[in-house]
Amino acid sequence: MTEFDVQGVTVSELARRFGTPLYVYDSDELIGRLTTLLDVMHPRLEVFFSLKANPNIAVCALLHSRGARAEVSSMVELTTALRAGVAGEDIIFLGPGKSRAELVACLERGVHTIVCESFGELATINELAGERGMIAPVALRVNPSFQVKGSGLTMGGRARQFGIDEAQLLATPDLAERHPSVRLMGVHAYMGTRILNADAVANNTERILDLAERISATLGFPLDLVDIGGGLGIAYFDGEDDLDLAALATRMNPVVGDFATRHPGTRLVMELGRYLTAMAGTYVIRVEYTKTSLGERFAVADGGTNHHMAAVGIGSFVKRNFPMLLLNRIDEPASESWHVTGPLCTPNDTLGKKVELPPVRPGDLIGVLRSGAYGPSASPVFFLSHGHPAEVLVHCGQPYLVRERDRPEDLLRQQRLPDLTAVAMPRAN
């Protein structure tokens, strides 16, 4: 009987020590993804980790220790990156609805750039920096007029709340003069997520670099930074193939190299979330009950879409399953078809439909693979008040608890019970 393990730590050991449901991250995989990418890509291309994909501080610190910088989009993500040891100059802050408090924190903590998403935001940044006698470094996020195929989510060429339309930017050559407390220094564009096609990434990059040159020339600011987005994907479903990294390097490096030679002082940034963390994570759930309904088998587990909403399916009508395994008997042939469901009182709480698994028994552990990105933080963890699952990072063969599971007191602490008897209640008669 062979068991799934992470760096030699068996899944039953992990479940025994930390309980289920549980997210397990493999540090070798996290490090391997990043270092392989850095090795093959042009040396001038910097990788910024998008904390949105996995906001765990240990994950951020580990990636940072191997050369990743940080891209953050909220006060807590900014604080996480700083506490993980990322220096302000290696942090960029983006997001369409930044609060004044977040913008002030960017100025005070000295982030490398604020990626500005609207003219209104630019005015606010100018005002806040002016009040403090500071000059704010700002990169303009552009909503490009072009669209590139191959992404799971199309950006560019559409009405969006993100960035400023390319045409609007090109029509405001005096933008810098009108914002004396802002230093325009860069251009950012993000073309979408889950891109599995190397050509699509390279084409995006080519066009974004060209766009950055046009915008900086028209608006008259030097390009200290160009952020080409990223959006590199992971194959989750049948029929998908993982991105061909060698092909990506072959296509991208000449493009990046040409630009880098023309702009020796420009920082070139790729921001990545999913690509860095997805492969490293496994969502581990314990089967509580098995049953049949109208002839179909159900494995009802202690965790479900409340921790892994992405497994419900991404933007498609037909439910497609993430790769799943019976973790405590991985050598047993998959001979049966099972619906894998969670504890929520909704039929949507289905992690997998008709998953091919060996015969499942109560107590078994099922794993959803490739789940290190957009897991609990992108899921309704408070639904039915189950709370956040535990997270464990296995590093050098040792499991470290990097996020405690929410306990009932944790969930109830934020609620208030007023003394409802202190006020006279209106009576019906």
Ligand SMILES: *Cc1c(COP(=O)(O)O)cnc(C)c1O
């Ligand atoms: C979500 C997001 C990312 C990270 O996307 P991945 O597909 O996880 O790499 C990067 N940049 C922006 C602007 C985003 O919105």
